[in-house]
Amino acid sequence: MARESFLSFSPPALSEAEVQAVMAVVKEGLWLSSGPKTKEFEQAFQKRVNAPAALALNSCTAGLHLAMAVHGVGEGDEMITTPLTFCATANVVEHLGGTTRLADIDRETLLIDPKEIERAITKKTKVITPVHYAGQPCDMDTINALAAKHGVKVVEDAAHCMPSKIGAKWVGDTENLATFSFYATKNITSGEGGMLTGSKALVDQARVLALHGLSRDAWNRFSKGASWKYDVVEPGYKYNLPDMASALGLAQLNRLDELYSARMAVVRLYENAFKDSKYLKLVRTRPDVQSSHHLFVILLNLDSLNIDRDQFIVELGERNIGSSVHYLPVHMLTYYAKKYGWTPESFPNAHWAFQRMVSLPLSSKMTTADAEDVVEAVDDICKKFAR
Ligand SMILES: Cc1ncc(COP(=O)(O)O)c(C=O)c1O
Structure with missing residues (x-):
């Protein structure tokens, strides 16, 4: 029996604590832009992941853009990332006049394959941007060693990583720049928002570039006894996170x-239900890492079903189960395909995964009954369309 109400894919899990925190900022009414709450959020985040330094921003995209700018990415420079990411990871390089290079993924983990990174490195490579896809950390030992060998920088797209670990270390506990997202669907959210971590230098x-290139932030200029004076040391951006969003975050x-x-609890229920299925495959978790499990991705075994992925999603919808696909690979997006002459087969593993992947509903707000409804719907579709 299909569930009666629609289960949305990834609703935020908010409580009275978030309501009170945001209301307190509004009620106080002293400073709505980036001020004391944003400082507090930055400091708490830095402490939580043991980062050398942290900068709160109004998106993870802003963090990626600033990271590329800080590393001086511009015309003639190449940045290598995975095809299996959100467009933002590559778009920021295009904004700066740089060139996007892609390195294919591993089919088991869906993470960028370090061997493919090595093949993509040229004299023009400036930055490697591994994406900790679905919250599972990439093989950073190998990637950092490759970067050191070729003299290139590493920027970690940690949009999905709260909380992810490599061994005993949190993602973010590194001198590399790493960017986190607090977008509405993320594991923790501020509505829109992001955090850039990395070495203090x-x-x-990035902090200067994040606010127009101003020598001092606005809060410091407007508080009692402060001087109005400021200077612009380079033309920056407007990427600061306001206090209301910081209070929520x-x-x-x-x-x-x-x-x-x-x-x-939802992840374990799904894993137990699907681990022996002949109709689908689960993504492998690398040893010695903790995934934040931002996404729960299943890979359909198309040989044992007589529908494709798109029809599978329609069937889920008909059973009142929301779902999504992460992602339409970068090399298949019109702008990138045209600019770089890529075809779907240019990155065969990403294309293979794309044809099979479904992200099931996953949120801290889900109940056991919600998760059981998802399992029931998936099982029902598999049985109905078994080949
Ligand atoms: C892998 C990845 N990188 C970057 C971003 C951009 O995050 P934001 O929406 O906070 O800018 C996202 C957002 O979905 C993402 O999934």
Whole structure:
């Protein structure tokens, strides 16, 4: 029996704590832009992942853009990333006049394959941007060693990573620049928002660029006894996170352990239900990492079904189950395909995964009954369309 109400793919898990936190900023009414709450959020986040430094931003995209700018990416420079990411990872390089290079993924983990990165490195490579897809950390030892060998920088797209670990270290506990997202569907959210972490020197450079290139931030200029004086040291951007959003983000960060364990309960239920299925395959988790499980991706075994992925999603919808696809690979997006002459087969593993992947609903807000409804719907579709 299909469920009666629609299960949305990834609703935010908000509580009274978030409501009170945002209301307190509004009620106080002193400073709505980036001020004391944003400082507090930055400091709490930095501490939580043991980052050398942290900068709160109004998106993860802003963090990626600043990271590329800080590393001086411009015309003639190449940035290598995975085809299996959101367009933002590549778009920021295009904004700066740089060139996007892609390195195919591993079919088991869906993570960028370091061997493919090595094949893509040229004299023009300036940055490698591994994406910790679905919250599973990439093989950073190998990627960092490759970068050191070729004298290139690493920017980690950690949009999905709260909380992810490599061994005992949190993603973010590195001198590399790493960018996190607090977009509405992310594990913790501030509505829109992001955090850039990394070495103090790099984050300090990004901090100036994040607010027009101003020598001091607005809050410091408007507080009592402060001087109005400022200078612009280079033309920067407007990427600061306001206090209202920071209050929301901070309240979510304070609930991270609780939110993660609720998320993991759903993940375990799915894993147990699907691990022996002949109709689908689960993504392999690398040894010695903790995934944040931002997404729960299943890969359909198309040989045992007589429908394709798109029809599978329609069938889920008909059973009142929301779902999504992460992602339409970068090399298949019109702009990139045209500019670089890529065809779907240019990155065969990403294309292979794309044809089979479905992201099932996953949120800390889901109940056991919700997760069981998803399992029931998936099983029902598999049985109905078994080949
Ligand atoms: C892998 C990846 N990188 C970057 C982004 C951009 O994040 P934001 O929406 O916070 O700019 C996203 C957002 O979905 C993402 O999934």
